[in-house]
Amino acid sequence: MKSKYDVLVIGGGPAGALAAKTAVEKGLSALIVEKRPAIGAPVRCAEGIGKEALQEFIDPDPRWISAEMTGAGIVAPDGFFMRLSSAMAGNKVGYILDRKVFDRELVWKASEAGADVAVKSRASAPIMEDGVVKGAKVEYCGKVSNVKAQVVIAADGVESKFSKWCGIDTTVPAREIMSSVQYVMTDIDIDSGATIFYLGNEVAPEGYLWVFPKGKRSANVGIGISGRKSGEGHRAKDYLDRFVQKTFPNGKTIEYIPGGVSVCRPLECTVGNGLLIAGDAARVVDPLTGGGIYNAMYTGKLAAEVAADCIGKGDLSKAALMKYDQEWRASKMGKSIERNYHIKEYLIKQPDEKLNEIIHSVSNLNLAEFSTLNLIKEIIRINPKLVLELGALAASLR
């Protein structure tokens, strides 16, 4: 670890790894500081990602793919099962990753490209000069050192503090945090080729419960409920334990994973003077699915591209870095976050009866393009009444 870099990246998750790799590929020097002693552990994720989304950044490798998905299922509050498959039977639609290995691979690729990495190294405060971020204080084994940088990329995840220290409010509203718990379970009877989602107020209030296969008889079994629905005696863990006892009474839990997923709107502004914010820290998780791996990689890469551009021009002001904020908002990802935010807000207000009705209307779907957007479009096509209820939102979906 040196005392000066072009780009200082805080956090060694997918956002930070892609940011550092991109920066060095652009000819800049970069350092990733990661507060944990190991990259990728403990895992805080159900590890699902779409096939195309993954391939935009990296070719799938069996070393970090636990399972390949050919379909999905949704279980209505009344137990009715809706099957989703690709129009091309047997076609792969997504993967369940092994993030312990995947995250390492991403950071490894960044370091191979020339980035420095420091683990068990925590950014504990920004270095500010005249209101401009100029680096960070980094703590390693009780020792604090100053690391200066032309620009800092805060990729410090859901528990992000760095932007807050720089004066940016990153607080997630309680009702928009998915309070989550997941067990990695083995010795359970599952469909090993499909991700299954359980909906309903009794199962997972304002959230969902998932079974994401990790192999023939093992899966990530988890749940996220709205923070507003959480409380003593009815927490995410209480709901999950009830489900597991009923559904997989003989299964064995080999990993215990609590977590939080933000399903709010992204930060109002994701840049500051000398600062770019990427991934979960920017609150760019898909508010409908809770998926954030792709969005983290996308914003991490873009942040570094804009940083390189601005370093080239010698202007790292907030105004210059705004290009990053504008570009991701206008991107397919940005638009999809905005649209899915509205869909989520609509869905969480629906009573179980309504969810039953919607899911019953589409018992079996073959999607030409396997995506949440296409699923919603199909649902609206089959239930024209929904157009009225969704109003302007429905128009944006056509």
Add this chain to the structure above:
Amino acid sequence: MLKIHRDICGYCGCCVSVCPEGALELIDAYLSVGETCTSCGICAKVCPLGALEVVNEK
């Protein structure tokens, strides 16, 4: 006062994200509470495990 049941805490950071005062910080596997904590209880409500509790000061 905010009490952390460290035997229950899974150091996931869910609470850190909702704290309006920026009082919580996850230092790897250790949750720390700063002086700005107002005992508002939002973190205790959202914790997926029930590791946080607001207790009355004696």
